[in-house]
């Protein structure tokens with residue numbers, strides 16, 4: 001079992017999750033983060049920290065379709081272990097539908 005990041009993270013990227021993860025298993029894309037499913041120890045502490053409600057356990061039906069995305073991009077994007085600056089308009093993107101289809105970027109982020 002693991003936790004996964006869903007499309008709700010896209011363009012929010014607050015990074016509160018990164019601060020609390022005990023095993024540093026978040027990876028940074030240009031406009032979202034993902035969790036490495038093989039590194040996540042399933043502790044659940046990141047889930048309530050996410051202001052965009054973008055983190056789910058993979059036992060949730062909604063999480064299933066995001067698991068492959070987390071797996072794929074956690075292999076190629078850089079690891080992120082320290083909180084950075086969220087985009088200035090991050091709060092405007094909470095709950096916007098279809099963010100993956102419209103705004104997902106496969107480009108890597110900076111990492112830390």
Ligand code: SF4
Pocket residue numbers: 005008009010012013014015016017018032033049050051052053054055
């Ligand atoms: S706290 Fe939530 S929205 Fe922010 S980077 Fe982490 S998963 Fe994405």
Ligand code: SF4
Pocket residue numbers: 003020021022023024025026035039040041042043044045046047
């Ligand atoms: S569930 Fe725990 S180990 Fe997994 S990503 Fe969240 S904080 Fe890290």
